Amino acid sequence: MRVDYRIERPVALAASFEVEGFTVLLGASGEGKTLLLRAIAGLLPARGKPFDGLPPQRRAVGYLPQGHALFPHLNAWQNVAFALRGADRRRQAVEWLDRVGLAALAERRPAQLSGGQQQRVALARALARQPRLLLLDEPTSALDPATRDDVLAELIAEVHAAGIPALAVSHDPALAAVADRLVVMHDRRIVQAGTPAALHARPANGAVARLLGHRNVHRGRLLGKPDAQRLLWPDAKMAVPVATGLPDDTVVDWHIAPEAIELHEACAAGATDTDGLVAATVEVRQAGEHGGYVGLRCGQARLWAKSPSSHVTADDVRLRLPPLAIRCWPRD
Amino acid sequence: MRPRLTTFAAALALLLLAAPFAGLAIATDWRHPGFAHGDGGAVAVSLGLSLVALLLIVALGTPLAWWLARHRVRGQWLIDALLLLSLLTPPLAMGLLLATMYGPYGPAGQLLERAGLLLTNSAPAFVMAQFYAALPYYVLAARAAFEGVPRELEQIALTLGHSPARSFFHVSLPLAKLGLAAAVALAWVRALGEFGVVLIVAYYPQGIPVKLWVNLQDIGLSAVYPLLWVFFLVALPLPLALGLAVRRRLA
Numbered sequence: 001m002r003v004d005y006r007i008e009r010p011v012a013l014a015a016s017f018e019v020e021g022f023t024v025l026l027g028a029s030g031e032g033k034t035l036l037l038r039a040i041a042g043l044l045p046a047r048g049k050p051f052d053g054l055p056p057q058r059r060a061v062g063y064l065p066q067g068h069a070l071f072p073h074l075n076a077w078q079n080v081a082f083a084l085r086g087a088d089r090r091r092q093a094v095e096w097l098d099r100v101g102l103a104a105l106a107e108r109r110p111a112q113l114s115g116g117q118q119q120r121v122a123l124a125r126a127l128a129r130q131p132r133l134l135l136l137d138e139p140t141s142a143l144d145p146a147t148r149d150d151v152l153a154e155l156i157a158e159v160h161a162a163g164i165p166a167l168a169v170s171h172d173p174a175l176a177a178v179a180d181r182l183v184v185m186h187d188r189r190i191v192q193a194g195t196p197a198a199l200h201a202r203p204a205n206g207a208v209a210r211l212l213g214h215r216n217v218h219r220g221r222l223l224g225k226p227d228a229q230r231l232l233w234p235d236a237k238m239a240v241p242v243a244t245g246l247p248d249d250t251v252v253d254w255h256i257a258p259e260a261i262e263l264h265e266a267c268a269a270g271a272t273d274t275d276g277l278v279a280a281t282v283e284v285r286q287a288g289e290h291g292g293y294v295g296l297r298c299g300q301a302r303l304w305a306k307s308p309s310s311h312v313t314a315d316d317v318r319l320r321l322p323p324l325a326i327r328c329w330p331r332d
Numbered sequence: 333m334r335p336r337l338t339t340f341a342a343a344l345a346l347l348l349l350a351a352p353f354a355g356l357a358i359a360t361d362w363r364h365p366g367f368a369h370g371d372g373g374a375v376a377v378s379l380g381l382s383l384v385a386l387l388l389i390v391a392l393g394t395p396l397a398w399w400l401a402r403h404r405v406r407g408q409w410l411i412d413a414l415l416l417l418s419l420l421t422p423p424l425a426m427g428l429l430l431a432t433m434y435g436p437y438g439p440a441g442q443l444l445e446r447a448g449l450l451l452t453n454s455a456p457a458f459v460m461a462q463f464y465a466a467l468p469y470y471v472l473a474a475r476a477a478f479e480g481v482p483r484e485l486e487q488i489a490l491t492l493g494h495s496p497a498r499s500f501f502h503v504s505l506p507l508a509k510l511g512l513a514a515a516v517a518l519a520w521v522r523a524l525g526e527f528g529v530v531l532i533v534a535y536y537p538q539g540i541p542v543k544l545w546v547n548l549q550d551i552g553l554s555a556v557y558p559l560l561w562v563f564f565l566v567a568l569p570l571p572l573a574l575g576l577a578v579r580r581r582l583a
Contacts, residue, residue: 043487056490063491069484073506082502083492129492 001133001165005048007032007039013188019133021180022156025169026211031185033169037063037135040167050133062126062164066137068118070110076121077106083129096124100158115142116151123155127162134159134166140175152178173213184208205329206253215258215304222250222328231326235301238278241323252328258293260325261305264318278319356557365558368551374543374559379566381455381539382524385462389470389519394512397474398504402483418468423528426464430533434460451533458534465529466522470515477511478504510578517571524567 004016013032017025027033039046041063042056051059070079081093097103100120110118119139126134143151156178159166168175176182176196183193184204192204203209210217221232222244231242231254246252264277283302284295292307296319305319400411421429434441434451441451451457481504489499505512527541535542540563547555 041487041491043491056487057493057495059491061491063488065484065488067484069482069488071485071488071503071507082489082494125492 001050003040003048003050003167005036005039005046007035007044007046009045011035011188015185015190017183017190017193018181019165019167022159022166022168022178023181023183024176024179025167025183025185026171026173026176027169027185028171028211032188033171033185034066034137037065037137037167037169040133040135060130060132062123062129062131062134064119064122064126064134064136064139066141068110068122068142070118070121070125072110075107075109076102076113079110079121080125080128083125093124093128096128097121099127099161100124101154115144116147119143119151119155120158123158127158127164131164134162134164136166136168138170138172139168140170140172149174171211173211176212184211186211203255203329206255206331209253209255209329214255216261217253217255218301219331220252220254220328222246222248222252224248231328233298233301236278236299238299240278240321240326242326242328243323244328246328246330250328251331253331254326254328256303256321256326258304259306260322261303262320262322263294263305263308264320265314278321280317280319282315282317356560359553360557360561361554365561366554367558368543368547368555370538371543371547371559371562374538374540375562375566377455377458377537378524378539378541378563381458381537382462382520385459385466385523386516386520388459388463389467389523390516393467393470393519394474397471397515398478398500400471400475401478401481415468415471418464419472423465423526424532427461427529427532430461430464430529434533453534453536455537458530458537458539461529461533462523462526465526466519469522470519473515473518474508474512477508477515480511481507510581513574513578517574520570521567524563 001019002016003019005014007013011032013035015025015036017023025033025036035044038044039048040051040059041061042051042054042059043063047053051061071082074082077090077093077097080096081089084092094103094106097106100123102117102120102124105113105117110121113121119142139155140148140152152175168179170176177200179196181193182196182199184191184199184207186205186207192199192208199208200212203212203214206217206219218233218235220234222242223230223232223239225248226243226245229242229244229246229248230239231252232239233254242254244252278298280296280298280303282294283297285307286293286295293304294307296303296305296317298319303319405411418426431452432438434444434457436442436445436452444451449456451460485503485507486499489503490496494502524539525541527545530539531542531545538546540559544556544559544563547559
């Protein structure tokens with residue numbers, strides 16, 4: 001489904017993109033993502049397709065705002081039944097709750113449900129309305145970190161099972177990673193769209209890379225012609241060799257994957273080629289399921305590097321940033 | 333404040349509140365209650381006409397309160413000032429203003445009288461006096477009640493296919509219920525106990541507050557107490573029950 005909306009107030013915003021399966025609109029806070037959802041739901045004066053000009057009650061959308069907005073004076077099944085008509089409402093409502101695995105909690109009030117359960121009741125209520133489009137506002141924001149991956153997987157499975165296109169707006173890279181399709185918004189316009197894999201492989205610019213959760217995205221300036229180019233990194237007050245096709249003096253956002261950074265303990269730095277070796281201090285050591293990372297202070301800036309298999313004990317280290325591992329995007 | 337000091341202050345406040353009623357209990361001649369002529373009629377007038385006034389206040393005040401809670405317009409302060417003005421005006425002065433406007437020589441009064449509605453010393457005048465005395469209190473309390481309803485829930489009701497009217501009756505109203513109950517109780521107490529406004533525009537028919545005054549003038553204090561007891565008996569149940577319901581729900 002094609003979404004094409006233009007908002008004038010309270011901020012000017014235009015967005016046009018395709019919603020397929022579970023689509024995530026990724027953008028920083030303050031981009032107007034919630035406004036866009038509210039505009040599509042008809043809760044904000046705006047023009048655009050689908051549903052142009054219809055009052056909210058005649059738009060076939062299932063809107064799940066942040067915090068889920070369950071009616072506190074109604075229990076779970078009554079919340080779902082709110083979207084239904086007719087004498088058979090109760091049975092249908094319990095059926096919808098059953099689909100999201102909550103039939104046993106049909107008599108509970110929203111306050112007696114966990115965040116994830118509330119979200120599923122809200123989803124059941126939105127689906128019961130038989131929408132043509134689901135709208136989800138920051139669906140991961142209220143979830144408990146320990147269970148959120150499972151809750152998220154369940155949410156997406158339910159959206160797929162319902163067969164209704166869903167548009168989730170978020171600034172959460174973890175949600176973006178599990179989308180069928182990803183649309184990235186920056187400076188109130190769409191800057192890139194595609195599958196998460198394609199976007200992770202080739203972010204269109206530094207802002208997209210940051211939103212995708214890439215670490216080590218910094219500003220810099222290129223010095224010299226493409227064949228003998230250096231990247232000046234003002235925050236760290238240093239320059240490293242780099243290989244790009246961009247002209248001299250281009251202001252860039254640049255990125256290097258933590259895995260690509262070579263880490264040397266300072267005392268062992270007897271290498272003959274000292275060019276491009278960066279002095280850094282270990283600020284934090286991060287242990288995780290997929291190996292460790294270290295947060296390194298370089299001047300005013302921070303770089304994250306994958307910990308080598310041998311544990312880094314020294315606090316002062318030297319880094320090598322392989323020129324081919326550095327990706328540069330010219331800034332507009 | 334130290335806990336013991338708080339308890340002492342609270343007990344003192346309660347004691348002060350109770351003092352006049354203790355006085356009433358002592359002063360009442362329990363063996364010979366001695367109702368004055370017309371006391372029964374005053375009770376009927378007060379109860380019946382206050383109920384009518386209360387219905388009017390709720391019917392007209394609720395939409396206004398909801399509108400005020402949900403809309404911001406330019407010159408909003410004028411509306412706020414108008415509500416405050418109605419609260420602020422001394423009851424006697426409000427009675428005089430009503431007489432000026434709706435009395436036999438008032439611009440609205442003359443028009444309405446031609447239409448058959450006499451707003452001086454009549455049942456409609458009595459209701460009008462109570463309406464003016466209690467409406468601003470009801471509107472302010474009801475507005476606060478509606479302001480406590482998250483707007484998002486009303487909007488969600490719309491996205492679920494309900495009309496604004498259904499959204500109001502099924503979401504806004506139930507969620508504002510407790511605050512509205514308090515507002516109704518407040519309006520009832522204000523309307524029933526009103527003396528100043530009623531005295532000017534509706535000396536007749538006599539409700540309890542005016543009859544208390546008349547009994548005092550004609551007979552003396554002993555004729556005030558029995559009617560006052562009856563007043564408490566008929567006036568208290570509604571706000572007390574509403575208040576208890578609110579407290580139970582909050583607990």
